[in-house]
Amino acid sequence: SFNLDGSTLYQALAAIFIAQMYGIDLSVYEQITLMLVLMITSKGIAGVPGVSFVVLLATLGTVGIPIEGLAFIAGIDRILDMGRTVVNVIGNSLAAIVISKWEGQFNPPSKKELEQQVS
Template sequence: MFRVTAIVMLSAPIGIGAALAATIGTNGLKILINLGKLVGCLYAALVCFIVVVLLPIALLARVPLLPFCRAVARPFILAFTTASSEAALPIAMENLELLGVPKKIIAFVLPTGYSFNLDGTTLYLSLAGVFAAQAGNVDFPLKKQIMMMLTLILSSKGVAAVPRASLVVLSGALANFGLPMEAVAVIIGVDAFMDMARTSVNVLGNCLSAVVIARWEGVYPPPIATLADDAASMASEKIV
């Protein structure tokens, strides 16, 4: 399985280039301007989500921001570069344990969040749905937008934590609301760039959830002696 994963990762740039070439060849160079706006809008929305939602939650829960950022930096970057939250899961669990979050909370919150706490994916699907309506010149009033948002919040639960898995959910949502399916073929050319951003935000949100739950349960931060023993134990396991 590791060999298969390595082959997929090595061939991914070729597939992304082919998808982008097919999109440009079919729709012309002008489509890049609209797709660039879509990518920029997603990145801006994710930054706003981090600042407006995740940061206040961290402050209200009194999460130590600097140690937390150090702990999630590596899994965040790994999720961004691979566009797969599954690849970042082992490192995220290890770093949160070193941060002082109990194993039982990590083992419950992170796998559950990978199925039900997909903030970045939900934002992406909502933006992609509106983009499809605009690209197809379809009248899409606010009422339908709200209905589609609620539908995507539910349908995005359980999306596989692998690259481009959310395109399946997007296709179903477009068909359900009478939006042009051709938009998926257009979006797939730049989906890799958006997938990296939404996946990293998913990992960030799940890591924060684990720390907040630990604070809620009163088991974080742990006693200094316990934290030192855990760190020494993990170091000895690595040496062995």
């Protein structure tokens, strides 16, 4: 579980949502810091449902966003977790295809081979 794009995107959007909800204006420097911290922390996320919520809890304090704001998204976190998982799986699958093409190991079946398998 290394390429967790969905978790990174969720955490960034949730942090900005909470900041906007509290009326906190994040400077460009704070937004870049938030992005870098989230990119690093998302690399260590375990493949357990809801763990992005815990990592977000730890990350919000680093940029001065109140952690109490997580209560507003706690109710829908399970639904959002399913969306994160879809993005994570698609990202990992695409990365595997790109690497296999790069290494010359990607050999999809031809149309003729597919037709033979069906009949």
